[in-house]
Amino acid sequence: MTAPTVQNQTKTANASPAKPQKKYGKIVLTLHNCLLPESAFKETPSQADGLDIETETDLRILGCEMIQTAGILLKLPQVAMATGQMYLQRFYYSKSFVRYPMETTAMGSIYLASKVEEKPCRIRDVINVFHHIKQVRAQKTISPLIVDQNYIELKNQVIKAERRILKELGFCVHVKHPHKLIVVYLQVLQYEKNKQLMQMAWNYMNDALRTDVFMRFPPETIACACIYLTARKIGLPLPNNPSWFLLFKVTEEDIRSVCIKILQLYKRPKVNPEELDSKVDALRKIYQANKYVQAQKEREAKIEEKKAESPTASTSKDSKRDTKKDKSPKTPPLSSKYHSSHKKRERRSRSPYDRKRDYSNKHRKSRSRDREVDRSRERRSDDKRSRVSSRKYDDYDRSKARDRDDKRKH
Numbered sequence: 529m530t531a532p533t534v535q536n537q538t539k540t541a542n543a544s545p546a547k548p549q550k551k552y553g554k555i556v557l558t559l560h561n562c563l564l565p566e567s568a569f570k571e572t573p574s575q576a577d578g579l580d581i582e583t584e585t586d587l588r589i590l591g592c593e594m595i596q597t598a599g600i601l602l603k604l605p606q607v608a609m610a611t612g613q614m615y616l617q618r619f620y621y622s623k624s625f626v627r628y629p630m631e632t633t634a635m636g637s638i639y640l641a642s643k644v645e646e647k648p649c650r651i652r653d654v655i656n657v658f659h660h661i662k663q664v665r666a667q668k669t670i671s672p673l674i675v676d677q678n679y680i681e682l683k684n685q686v687i688k689a690e691r692r693i694l695k696e697l698g699f700c701v702h703v704k705h706p707h708k709l710i711v712v713y714l715q716v717l718q719y720e721k722n723k724q725l726m727q728m729a730w731n732y733m734n735d736a737l738r739t740d741v742f743m744r745f746p747p748e749t750i751a752c753a754c755i756y757l758t759a760r761k762i763g764l765p766l767p768n769n770p771s772w773f774l775l776f777k778v779t780e781e782d783i784r785s786v787c788i789k790i791l792q793l794y795k796r797p798k799v800n801p802e803e804l805d806s807k808v809d810a811l812r813k814i815y816q817a818n819k820y821v822q823a824q825k826e827r828e829a830k831i832e833e834k835k836a837e838s839p840t841a842s843t844s845k846d847s848k849r850d851t852k853k854d855k856s857p858k859t860p861p862l863s864s865k866y867h868s869s870h871k872k873r874e875r876r877s878r879s880p881y882d883r884k885r886d887y888s889n890k891h892r893k894s895r896s897r898d899r900e901v902d903r904s905r906e907r908r909s910d911d912k913r914s915r916v917s918s919r920k921y922d923d924y925d926r927s928k929a930r931d932r933d934d935k936r937k938h
Contacts, residue, residue: 537795540650546821549806555801560620562614562700562703562704562742562743563743563746564621564744569621569740569744572584572620572621573621573622573624573627574620574624574625574626577624577626577627577811578811578814579624579625579626579807579808579811580585580673583807583808584625585626585796586619586796586804587620587808588616588740589738590799591613591616591630591631591633591634592613592616592617592737592738593639594631594658595609595613595634596609596611596613596734597636597661598657599612599656601657601660601661601875602642602649602657604641604645605647605649606707606734607645607705608638608642608644608645609705609813610705611643611644611701611703611705611723612637612638612642612894613637613737614742615637615701616633616634618743619692619693619697621743622696623696625808626811626812627815628689628692631684632686633689633692633693634658635654635655635658635686636686636688636689636690636692637693639651639654639686639690640693640694641698642700644702650908651686652683653684655673655679655682655683659673664802666802693726706733706747706748706751706754707752707764709732709748709751710726710729710733710751710755711726711753713755713776714729714755717755717767717772722813725755725758725762729761730754732754732790733759735790735793735794736750736754736786736789736790738793738794739790740789740794741753741789745782745785745826746938748776748777748778749778749786751776751788752773752776752778752783753782753787753790755787756773757787758792760819794812852874880886
């Protein structure tokens with residue numbers, strides 16, 4: 529290619545600069561999005577609404593236990609139950625337990641997980657199973673759920689919860705579970721025939737779903753931590769020189785932190801679900817009251833802004849028009865914040881005598897209207913009768929005339 533001439537170079541220099549390209553957002557769907565930054569664990573949305581850490585942890589554990597029990601009753605695979613628990617954990621790191629009830633979110637999580645793992649179940653079955661679990665935990669007599677208006681409202685809430693979870697997760701619903709990794713790692717270590725090691729590591733894995741380790745560490749680290757903890761528990765030696773977990777690119781520090789989280793789960797005392805619900809309900813009432821007060825303040829601020837923006841002349845003209853139209857005794861002019869419907873309501877508020885008179889006038893009008901309708905009907909019927917009778921008389925006169933004509937002829 530030939531080099532550009534001087535003339536072409538001057539043209540390009542004098543030309544207008546290129547327009548800046550627009551920057552568009554992009555969505556990156558990778559498995560690393562499942563891990564949350566450390567700042568997300570310092571103050572969650574629930575803690576910002578006044579819920580303490582212990583109560584929040586108990587609610588997370590209770591929600592995961594309900595999903596696990598419901599999955600067993602619905603005969604779902606373990607993968608679907610694990611996926612539902614992870615959806616619940618992730619959702620409540622972006623939303624608050626105070627604003628969104630845990631039980632409805634748990635139903636939406638397992639309903640969504642059953643679809644993702646290709647084992648879909650009916651939403652009615654999910655609601656019935658959770659109703660059964662609630663009755664068993666409260667030690668009440670087991671009775672079927674009645675299909676009424678409350679059931680329809682609950683069903684709509686579960687559907688909304690499912691959509692809300694999808695929105696918060698950014699529709700990134702794929703989850704990489706470490707269950708298969710345990711089997712592969714034990715095959716590499718040549719311990720796949722040790723059923724006790726395999727089963728106990730699998731159990732630790734399922735229990736770890738109730739903690740936040742799946743939000744902090746990748747699945748490879750969790751699988752190694754479960755094997756590490758099981759080997760210590762049953763006293764099984766693993767390769768140490770070099771360490772076996774270095775083969776899978778995992779550090780011993782991460783493994784120990786995961787093991788501590790799992791062991792802390794077994795030391796927590798059992799909680800009463802009713803106590804947790806009462807705590808959350810109290811905070812929810814406070815949140816709703818604050819929200820109502822804030823909405824009122826915003827409304828008043830908007831009204832004041834509109835008053836400040838509108839000129840004084842227009843307000844004076846409007847007030848004059850209102851006084852001319854209103855024939856009532858002298859009263860202070862209505863402010864601009866009142867709506868026309870509010871003015872009508874004020875005019876209607878009269879004494880009981882006036883209301884009785886208005887009521888009688890209203891019914892008098894309706895009675896007179898009914899009378900007019902009846903009269904018109906009577907007129908129509910009279911006209912019809914007169915028409916029929918006139919036809920009969922005409923036929924009679926014609927027949928008489930025919931008889932006369934016949935007699936004359938004869």
